[in-house]
Amino acid sequence: MSFLSMVEAQLPPGFRFHPRDDELICDYLAAKVTGDRSGGGFWGSPMMVDVDLNKCEPWDLPEMACVGGKEWYFFSLRDRKYATGQRTNRATLSGYWKATGKDRLVARKGMLVGMRKTLVFYQGRAPKGKKTDWVMHEYRMEGPGDPSKLSFKGQKEVVD
Template sequence: MNKLNFIKNGVSIRLPPGFRFHPTDEELIVQYLKKKVHSFPLPASIIPEFDICKSDPWDLPGDSEQERYFFSTKESKYPNGNRSNRATFSGYWKATGIDKRIVVSNGNQLVGMKKTLVFYRGKPPNGSKTDWIMHEYRLATSAVKPLESSKGDVTAAMENWVLCRVFLKKNKKGSKNEEVINEEKSVIVPKFFDFMAAKELRTDLKIAPVSSCSDSSGITEEFPTTHEQDDHEESSTFLPFKSKS
């Protein structure tokens, strides 16, 4: 979807970088699918023709990180049935909810229908649900008017052609939960010391509390003063003696 080539007066015009293709449901029906069914020139040659069920959603052409649009034809699951075959190599597309009516913005005219499908891995009915979503647009019968083609050809084309938008749903809730889990892992739980229990333990063992001050140790020592020490040294140095006669 990066190359935006618009057709104006039969000339392909390349738009500058920065432009994105974000059409509304009404624009997809009226400006693209309806003109595709009637074989009219499209406003932009940006939607390719591709059989959706020939590839898994992650293998479809284009950037898988962005929405991708395709013109596709429906394939019947059974020869005489109206059910579409939506099986791929690795799974299948399953419709969910009810189809949404697409009406014009300036009135209540019905122009098309939108069906929402979810991709499942494996085989039905035991497939595992994925985050791949597809919106399938089809024209309403009232929106088809025979123009240059015969009524039968237009009706057949309307029944065969659909416009599909495929994208990967971003699970914001899951990423948020993952962040919360990571934050919880990084939290350091503080440890508290029970001083009351330690006090009871010392009381039971009859252990006197130890203080950093020497006065509270219970032991007193007397040290001689400086004068007393000097007198003691003098008395021990000059001892009296008797001379021999």
């Protein structure tokens, strides 16, 4: 039995971990980045684990980051494609995560706190990869309180 399964077994019946976009950024991601354990979110919570997306395939995520249902919440460090560049490496052994659509604003009380990017997993190599049903929402902090464009991202995995 995995650690997450043991934690899930101790939760009360009907428990659902379903934070809003602004809660993911302000209460979880911000606390993780700053190391603040006193905030509203559970910084060291098993609900939000660390995952290296470049070494993990989407179908491995449920075992690593699942707390019931078909949504998985986890942190992943941003991997740069090139040491001196800004492009993000989103490749795995069997495919890659491709951004789709435009970034969405995430606000709290009318103030910008971050952005949400939607990614779709493709098997194979670009540009001939085959689109799959795996969809991920990637969150980043932005706005006036943003301490120097943090590269640590929280991510919400959604499979339809």
